[in-house]
Amino acid sequence: MSPAVLARFPRYGRLFDCIQGWNGIAEWGGVPLSALVDLVRPSSSATHLICYAMDDKALTEGHGRFGYFYEAIPLEVARAPQALLAMEMNGAPLPIEHGAPLRLRLENQLGYKMVKWIKAIEFVDDVGGIGMGQGGYREDQLHYGNVPGI
Numbered sequence: 001m002s003p004a005v006l007a008r009f010p011r012y013g014r015l016f017d018c019i020q021g022w023n024g025i026a027e028w029g030g031v032p033l034s035a036l037v038d039l040v041r042p043s044s045s046a047t048h049l050i051c052y053a054m055d056d057k058a059l060t061e062g063h064g065r066f067g068y069f070y071e072a073i074p075l076e077v078a079r080a081p082q083a084l085l086a087m088e089m090n091g092a093p094l095p096i097e098h099g100a101p102l103r104l105r106l107e108n109q110l111g112y113k114m115v116k117w118i119k120a121i122e123f124v125d126d127v128g129g130i131g132m133g134q135g136g137y138r139e140d141q142l143h144y145g146n147v148p149g150i
């Protein structure tokens with residue numbers, strides 16, 4: 001993506017919180033997720049969008065976990081101004097360790113909702129049939145809450 005195009009993206013900097021207690025600060029650039037929702041015009045029955053990631057947690061996390069990382073994002077969270085499809089971090093292209101080529105930034109949610117290494121996005125009207133049905137990988141495997149607002 002050219003610097004001129006990147007320069008037009010909104011940028012957000014905010015304290016980032018993981019549920020495990022660590023945090024960090026960065027500045028992110030990208031496309032508002034609401035722009036994608038507007039473009040797709042999901043049917044009125046759609047409640048969430050699912051971000052599917054490239055990482056197989058059996059390989060990257062162990063502890064007996066399995067399956068590809070994903071998270072379900074309620075459409076009202078996706079439409080919020082704090083929701084970004086990020087391609088840039090601290091003024092440079094998004095690095096692989098932080099989710100290149102594309103990651104979610106949801107500045108009003110805990111870290112585990114911010115899917116890195118996105119490979120596909122799907123709009124659904126029920127999260128029950130996705131993964132183990134709890135609304136996300138961390139919810140399925142660790143019983144985290146599925147709308148962790150901060």
Ligand SMILES: Nc1nc2c(c(=O)[nH]1)N[C@H]1C(S)=C(S)[C@@H](COP(=O)(O)O)O[C@H]1N2
Pocket residue numbers: 017018019053054055069097098099111112113114115116117
């Ligand atoms: N694809 C994918 N995205 C993910 C995760 C993951 O394991 N796989 N972990 C989540 C969790 S629990 C946190 S706290 C943040 C960490 O983001 P960072 O590596 O940019 O700090 O990524 C989130 N996104």
Ligand SMILES: [Mo]
Pocket residue numbers: 018019020111112
């Ligand atoms: Mo996390």
